[in-house]
Amino acid sequence: MVLKLEHVTKRFGEFTAVKDLSITIPEKEMFGFLGANGAGKTTTFRMILGLLDSSGGRITWDDKPINYSTSHLVGYLPEERGLYPKLKVSEQIVYLARLRGMAKSEAVTELKYWLERFKVPEYENKKVEELSKGNQQKIQFIAAVIHKPKLLILDEPFSGLDPVNVEMLKEAVLSLKVKGTTIVFSSHQMHHVEEMCEHLCIMHKGTQVVHGSLKEIKRAFGKKNLVIHADFPLDSLKSYPGVVKTRSTTEGIHLQIEGEYIAEKILKDIVNKGFIRKFDLEEPSLNDIFIEKVGDSYE
């Protein structure tokens, strides 16, 4: 059950929303999509779901195209809340679950389980418009997973949630992954992807700029972060050869360097200048990579 995108392109008239995108997502993995607004994430998801036809390339799941005959195996959480505001939670979840091929009684049992799990059993007979945004998102999430999909597509699942609810949803997503669901999700927040995904890709203006496993990407990036806290001035390091970026803090300095060997050199140069409280060589964060690849256009 591998999800494969091969040279997928989508054009809307003159505008190219997605350009030559090739991704392979192995079964039971979690795959992260990163990208600024308008990078083509939602369009890609819509093509995977078959809502839009691609202008070129092929999308297959288990070597077959995804269409309405497989829709009971796919779960989708759209970027914006998509629920009937006037319907009760139970009515609409059961309706949506039945459209995904579930029996009514089964849907009712599953809904109860999920509401208990999210600690909101009292919402079963409330109208959606009466719920807060965070609670609506929980209902939205239930709608996406109630039919136990094999492939789950989550478009910005954590946006607009408080930290407690983010943790609750994250835990639910991870438990689904353990049960063998292949999950594709997009986010603005790097740390969610960094924490949860084995593989990821970064999209920029329809093109995929980075693609691979988290470790590979970090290794390939090469650059490292160096944090130094010391009792003597460190400003001279700002013009040190091999230092790409610098940021002064109250306690010291943050540097982005070209490689580990630069850190070695710096240490040799400053070790006799005074007391060094901290000398920490860090892996680059996804945020650094993202900013580097996508540039300042990001938010």
Add this chain to the structure above:
Amino acid sequence: MNKFWIILFHTYFNKLKTKSFLITTLLTVVITLGLTNMNSIIEVFDKGGDKDKVAVLDETGQLYAPLKEQMSALNKNLRLTEFDGTEKEAEKAVEEGEYAGFVQLRYDAEQLPEATFKAMSVADSSLFTDLQAGLQQMKTMVAASKINLTGEQLQQLYEPVSFEKIALEENAKTEEELNQARGLVYVLLFVIYFAVIMYASMIAMEVATEKSSRVMEILISSVSPIKQMFAKILGIGLLSLTQLTVLLSVGYFSIKRNLSSLEGGFFDAFGFGNISVSTITYAVIFFILGYFLYATLAAFLGSLVSRIEDVQQMITPMTLLVVAGFMIAMFGLGKPDSPFIVITSYIPFFTPMIMFLRVGMLNIPVWETLLGISILLGTIAFLAVFGARVYRGGVLMYGKSNSFKDIKKALQLTKKE
């Protein structure tokens, strides 16, 4: 259960139990009952009060009896009483509400009757007209006897000329039949007109609601938009048939019950006395076809707007088409065989009303009806295919613009290249 039926019944039952649907159904039932029982209702109000008691101040002493005789034939609700007293006293009696008014009878210079009618207000024109007619007849009689005309001569003079319309075409409806058909067709045209406008905009609303609440994205990832669109159209269609069945049966039984007591009255003129089965059948057929035509149109127009507020604006051109069809049909009621009506009955957007008008009022060849229906069916099929494509793209399109240019954009979305 098939997803198509899940959507169909979800749409149907959801709408069925909404308060607005129940209230409109109830209201229209009440209105139907009111209209079909109009005569009884008017009677109930008329029974109270002696509004139509009119005093007669006969200065001649001879004219009261003949006038009373004439009036009792003209208007049974009008009661004349002879008033013994002066004019002042009569005026006072009217002011006190004892009489609706009083008539002063006297002879003019040529010894012919002359009268004055006095009442608190002269707003009730029917009372005045009735009195006038009675006086006129009485005057004719008096004048006739003055010039020594016999009753026979008088009858000859006033006998209306015999003038009859006969249609030469075989099976053509007689004048009487035509009048009856006109009434029935008129009422059914109204039903078609209202139902098409109401349910088509209900569909557009439904689609726009799903779109603006973004639940559409989930729906179309489970079920194809085309299946959804038709399930919805049929669901609302079923709803409309439910409502119309309730209304028509209430109306039918209410009329049936009242018919015996209303012989020759208001309802006979509307042709309810002998309701033609074929007219009703055609009404149902044309209602269903008209509904599908406009519902498909409404569904894809509804798919183009992003906000519910824009729905009305978007479907206005469609509503105008229905109104135009209705206007032409109203004109056609008087002249169902004019070339203009014949031509417009083949224009699919007007066919449901105007072809129905023609089959209801004339005996047109079957092929003409079938041709009209075929053109209509063809248009529905075309709109369904075209509409489904627009719908598929339209439901994914969000933005503030809501012009007809969006149709092009929506089609572009569904295109592969």
